Amino acid sequence: MKETRIAKIPQKISRTTLRNGSLMIGEEIEYLHSFIFGIYVKTGSDNEPVQHNGISHMVEHLLFKGTKKRSAEKAALDIESLGGMMNAYTARDHTCFYVKSMPKNFPKIFKIIQEMIYQPLIDAKELEKEKNVILEELKSALDDPEDLAFQNLNQIIFEGSRFEKSIIGTEESVKKLSKKTVDDYIDKYYTNKNMFYSYAGPMKYEDASVIFNDENRRAGGALTASGKKILFHKSKFKYEFKESLQQFHVVMGVKSGGFTSKDRYALMMLISILGAGMSSRLFRILREKNGLVYTVYSFTESFNEAGTTGIYFACNEKNINKTLKMIDIQLNRIKENGVSRAEIEKVKNQLLTNLAMNYDSLSGRMSLIARSILYNDKLIGFDDILAEFEKITQEEIQEAALRYFDFDSFNFSIVGSKEKFKL
Numbered sequence: 289m290k291e292t293r294i295a296k297i298p299q300k301i302s303r304t305t306l307r308n309g310s311l312m313i314g315e316e317i318e319y320l321h322s323f324i325f326g327i328y329v330k331t332g333s334d335n336e337p338v339q340h341n342g343i344s345h346m347v348e349h350l351l352f353k354g355t356k357k358r359s360a361e362k363a364a365l366d367i368e369s370l371g372g373m374m375n376a377y378t379a380r381d382h383t384c385f386y387v388k389s390m391p392k393n394f395p396k397i398f399k400i401i402q403e404m405i406y407q408p409l410i411d412a413k414e415l416e417k418e419k420n421v422i423l424e425e426l427k428s429a430l431d432d433p434e435d436l437a438f439q440n441l442n443q444i445i446f447e448g449s450r451f452e453k454s455i456i457g458t459e460e461s462v463k464k465l466s467k468k469t470v471d472d473y474i475d476k477y478y479t480n481k482n483m484f485y486s487y488a489g490p491m492k493y494e495d496a497s498v499i500f501n502d503e504n505r506r507a508g509g510a511l512t513a514s515g516k517k518i519l520f521h522k523s524k525f526k527y528e529f530k531e532s533l534q535q536f537h538v539v540m541g542v543k544s545g546g547f548t549s550k551d552r553y554a555l556m557m558l559i560s561i562l563g564a565g566m567s568s569r570l571f572r573i574l575r576e577k578n579g580l581v582y583t584v585y586s587f588t589e590s591f592n593e594a595g596t597t598g599i600y601f602a603c604n605e606k607n608i609n610k611t612l613k614m615i616d617i618q619l620n621r622i623k624e625n626g627v628s629r630a631e632i633e634k635v636k637n638q639l640l641t642n643l644a645m646n647y648d649s650l651s652g653r654m655s656l657i658a659r660s661i662l663y664n665d666k667l668i669g670f671d672d673i674l675a676e677f678e679k680i681t682q683e684e685i686q687e688a689a690l691r692y693f694d695f696d697s698f699n700f701s702i703v704g705s706k707e708k709f710k711l
Contacts, residue, residue: 299669301657302493308505311484313657313667314493323394323489324650326386327405328658330484330510331477332379333455334592339464342457343473345378346415346422346465351385352376353414355403363400372397378455381592382662388650391491395499405478406504412467419462426456433530433537433703434600441539441701444524445596479508484661488653525700527709535582536605536704540615541598542697547590547663551691553676554684555588555597560635561627561685562586562618563599567634569618570599578614580607592663597692605706619693626686636677643673 300316332344354360367374370393376385385405389397429435439454446452456462485500545551563570563586574581584601603611646652647670660668700711 299671300493301667301669303661303667304497306480306485306497306501308501308503309480310500311661312486312497312500313484313661314487314491314496315489315653315657316491316493317488317653318490320490320650321390322388322650323391323487323491324386324388324654325394325398325401325485325487326384326654326658327401328484328486328662329383329385329478330381330482330662332381332383333453333457334380334450335477336450336453338453339461340469340473341453341461342422342455343465343469344383344477345455345457346418346462347470347474347478348376348378348383348385349418349422350410350415350470351404351408353411353418354409355400356407356409357403358400363404366400367397370397374401379591380451380455384658386651386654391489394491398499399502402502402504405483406506408474410467410470410474415465415467415470419465422456422462423459426459426462429456433533433535434539434602436528436530437537437539437600437701437703440526440528440703441541441598441699442596444526444699444701445541445543446594447524451594475506476508479506479510481508481510484658486654486658486661488650488657523697523699525711526702527711528701528703529705529707529709530703531705533703533705535602536608536702536706536709537600537602538608538611539598539600539701540612540698541587541596541701542692542699544588544595544597544692545590546593546595547659549590549595551684551688552590552595554680554688555692556639557632557635557677557680558622558627558685558688559586559588559597560638561631562622564635565638570601570615573614573618574601574611578610580611580614598698605704605709608702608711616695619689619695622686622689623693626682626689629682632680632682632685636680639677640674643670643677 303311303313306312333341336343352360355363358366370389372387372389372393374387385401387397387401443452487496544555562568563584570584570586574584581601581603586599588597589595599615601611647656656670657667660666
């Protein structure tokens with residue numbers, strides 16, 4: 289039986305600088321019918337002073353509250369009447385506003401988006417209302433024990449550096465935000481040279497550049513986050529009491545490398561072997577063989593200058609120490625004996641399948657090329673990432689384990705229903 293060969297379709301990715309100083313990147317995909325566009329602003333919680341923590345997220349919300357030409361209702365109606373679906377998110381190091389639409393309607397939608405970015409109506413009354421909305425969002429996050437455990441872990445890992453702040457902010461910092469503070473923040477960070485445009489879909493790059501080359505300008509240079517460097521400290525423990533919980537939520541983690549670190553791909557494979565899927569080591573040992581947990585997974589997250597790596601599980605209080613001992617045993621086995629070729633082949637297939645599925649979506653494609661600019665300042669294609677995974681060796685995975693899996697270096701964040709708890 290002959291092997292089926294699937295022809296590769298080369299990526300058509302381009303980049304240029306527009307007249308207003310913003311970078312434009314795009315991937316032309318002729319055979320698709322829909323289109324996605326995003327404005328990426330290089331600012332997030334990492335850029336914020338502690339007293340203004342949450343301002344990036346607040347600005348993201350406020351830019352949907354109307355422009356100097358249209359009310360919030362009119363802007364939403366005009367975009368949706370053209371078939372556009374718009375949303376946004378705030379991250380540590382960037383904020384993104386994106387819209388999906390049919391290509392023929394995008395030029396009209398783009399004008400509305402530009403109004404939102406360059407001519408926002410920042411109203412003091414709307415600011416006060418949105419503070420209440422965000423405070424409810426903050427309460428919702430604090431009510432989620434898993435989310436709370438991860439927030440606390442981030443704080444203790446990056447204590448003393450700008451990375452310890454949350455994206456939403458705190459009740460105190462959100463309440464203190466003023467209209468002038470918001471206006472000044474937009475003027476400082478929402479400049480042409482601190483933003484770039486990314487798109488993917490069946491629009492020719494030349495046609496897209498004509499649309500994007502408008503006259504909207506906001507002066508200012510490209511900015512980088514500054515602040516105290518990440519401190520290295522002994523492992524820390526934080527416990528949060530939540531009376532109504534039936535399980536204890538445990539997350540253990542360490543600081544790891546950033547998006548461009550040399551061991552990033554090896555670490556991703558190591559984390560998958562350890563705790564991704566029902567055939568992973570931790571799932572089999574902790575849940576299937578010993579019945580200690582219902583949920584367990586490992587994770588690694590990379591952002592610009594650093595990242596976090598670790599393990600999360602939820603279980604009965606009496607099973608915490610047993611679970612931790614078994615995790616320690618598994619970590620030591622990988623450090624001492626490495627991983628098998630079969631495990632490497634399995635996780636390569638898992639990771640490549642997940643990557644391909646993400647890449648097969650329009651949002652995945654736009655995000656892929658946008659992140660390559662955010663973190664590498666160069667375009668990195670799908671095939672480039674595949675090649676990086678294919679190169680990873682058993683030795684590199686074991687080296688990553690030796691670097692990050694020292695049990696005594698882990699920080700612990702636990703949320704549980706016992707008033708006084710010691711690990």
